[in-house]
Amino acid sequence: MDDSRHRPQEDPVTHDVTNQVPPLTGHDVSADPALLEGLAREGADWATGELRQLGLLAGSAKAQEWGRLANEHPPVLRTHDRYGNRIDEVEFHPAWHELMTVAVESGAHAAPWTSARPGAHVARAAKFFTWSQVEAGHGCPISMTYAAVAALRHSPSLRAEWEPLLASRTYDFGLRPPRDKRGVLAGMAMTEKQGGSDVRANSTRAEPLGDGTFALTGHKWFNSAPMCDVFLVLAQAPGGLSCFLLPRVLPDGTRNAMRLMRLKDKLGNRSNASAEVEYEGAVAYLVGEEGRGVRTIIEMVNMTRLDCVIGSAAGMRYGLTQALHHTRHRRAFGRTLSEQPLMRSVLADLALESEAATTLMTRLAGATDRAIGGDAAEGLFRRAALAAGKYWVCKRAPVHAAEALECLGGNGYVEESQMPRLFRESPLNGIWEGSGNVAALDLIRVMAREPEAVEAFFAEVALAQDRRVADAAERVLKRLASAGEADARRVAEEMTLVLQASLLVRYAPAAVADAFCASRLSGDWGRAFGTLPSGLDLEAILDRAAPA
Structure with a gap:
């Protein structure tokens, strides 16, 4: 009897893995020529060793796993303990805490404020850029902590108490009295249901308690990083809208009356907690002058806007790195994808956008350092350049992420590639600290109120001494002469492009600068990445951008 049909059959060999891309691990994330050259140029070459060490950790399989786990296991709100007590x-x-530990120990938070070294804010920007490529969500409390110190400098007594803790390189998570902690983190709460960006419509009340403190009652629709130790909050005091410092735990160890109502279910930034909160007579301390809350907290906002540019530039670099790695290993039609002419144009275009963003980011960080040190001209330049750059770089991040994802084909659309995480994250910086319209209108206000800032901006552009840049700058200046609110986005875009072109002409290799000017300034460029003019040195651009 033939019983062969009853015998187990060997499976045909169908699962040999071929033409798949190896993991990109074991590389130095900081080994980005635009980043390292900017670090040295802006006065922070002394931090190169620390940055390279951080870059190697960022490129490790261990760190990449932390990023994956922190996003796949998002934070959970516990409003009460098992006995019914409000907590x-x-x-x-745990992966979140690993990410935070490295960020704080590296000084990517508020450490520059207590450093006497020149370029401290540039070094911090480079570290934030590098470590953000592991996982972007944890950058929120890191950025808030960095920026809070700028606002606290309006109140010397609060600064003396809190700055050493905010700048500490010890990550000490958990709600305890500040005096019992080795380091603290800061968050921010400005937005309310009815106001959004119009913070003057805020309804949260601040009533004096007679001992120098205030009792806050009201709500906040977005509270950034609600697990932090202390927050900067806007509320209506008797003297008008004011800025307050609100600790989670009071000096006697009791919990302040700040209630976390729910965590936001967000498109991206999944690892980080964002909350709706209610204040029920929460104790807070006045920061700056009563009635001048916007003027006080804008110091914090300007720092976090810088981080929006840094974070978007970091996302571009991450997406470019993944696209370059994938296309150099994946084969189709007899050769690697990176050898295909059309793909090379796409990759080179992505590389140009990334380098322009990174170079602008380091220049803005350098201006921040010098402005804090008392350089008035740098402060004026930064005022205009930050508003324009925040608008344009953050606007470019989502389209850059989408194109980088597409370079991986169907694999890029799968969660395991981490490219969907990048794509979901990419719109955030364009919304955070003022959406695109707010940033563009801020630039228009600068033009009207501080024309000397615009003069400083174009004086910087003129340093390129390049006819292409000069002609583009002249066109932008003509537009400014009649620009109104409806033109704000166009103005911000064109001003950023001409500044980026000037920086690249001065500091980048000729192949990069020529390609950027030929595409972004001349109009000989399509509406999608990969439509560069012909005759450019794409090989030099791609070799420079390749991950080390």
Whole structure:
């Protein structure tokens, strides 16, 4: 009897893995020529060793796993303990704490404020750029902590108490009295349901308690990083809208009356907690002058806007790196994808956008350092350049992420590639700290109120001494002469492009600068990445951009 049909059959060999891309691990994330050259140029070459060490950790399989786990296990709100006591705690996966520990120990938070070294804010920007490529969500409390110090400098007593803790390189998570902690983190709460960006419509009340403190009552629609130790909050005091410092735990160890109502279910930034909160007579301390809350907290906002540019530039670099790695290993039609002429044009275009963003980011960080040190001209330049750059770089991040994702084909659309995470994250910086319209209108206000800032901006552009840049700058100046609110986006875009072109002409290799000017300034460029003019040195651009 033939029983062969009853015998187990060997499976045909169908699962040999071929033509798949190896993991990109074991590389130095900081080994980006535009970043390292900017670090040295802006006065922070002394930090190169620390940055390279951080870059190697960022490129390790261990760090990449932390990023994956922190996003796949988002924070959980615990409003009460098992006995019914209100605790308002946010629980995180251990991977989140690993990411935070490295960020704080590296000084990517508020450490520059207590450093006497020149270029301290540039070094911090480079570290934030590098470590953000591991996982972007944890950058929120890091950025808030960095920026809070700028606002606290309006109140010397509060600064003396809190700055050493905010700048500490010890990550000490958990709600305890500040005096019992080795380091603290800061968040921010400005937005309310009815106001959004119009913070003057805020309704949260601040009533004097007679001992120098205030009792806050009201709500906040977005509270950034609610697990932090202390927050900068806007509320209506008797003297008008004012800025307050609100600790989570009071000096006697009791919890302040800040209630976490729910965590936001967000498109991206999944690892980080964002909350709706209610204040029920929460104790807070006045920062700056009563009635001048916007003027006070804008110091914090300007720092976090810089981080929006840094974060978007970091996302571009990450997407470019993944696209270059994938296309150099994946084969189709007899050769690697990176050898295909059309793909080379796409990759080179992505590289140009990334380098322009990174070079602008380091220049803005350098201006920040010098402005804090008392350089008035740098402060004026930064005022105009930051508003324009925040608008344009953050606007470019989502389209850059989408194109980088597409370079991986169907693999890029799969969660395991981490490219969907990048794509979901990419719109955030364009919204955070003022959406595109707010940033563009801020630039228009600068033009009207501080024309000397615009003069400083174009004086910087003129340093390129390049006819292409000069002609483009002249066109932009003509537009400015009649620009109104409806033109704000166009103005911000064109001003950023001409500044980026000037910086690249001065500091980047000729192949990069020529390609950027030929595409972004001349109009000989399509509406999608990969439509560069012909005759450019794409090989030099791609070799420079390749991950080390």
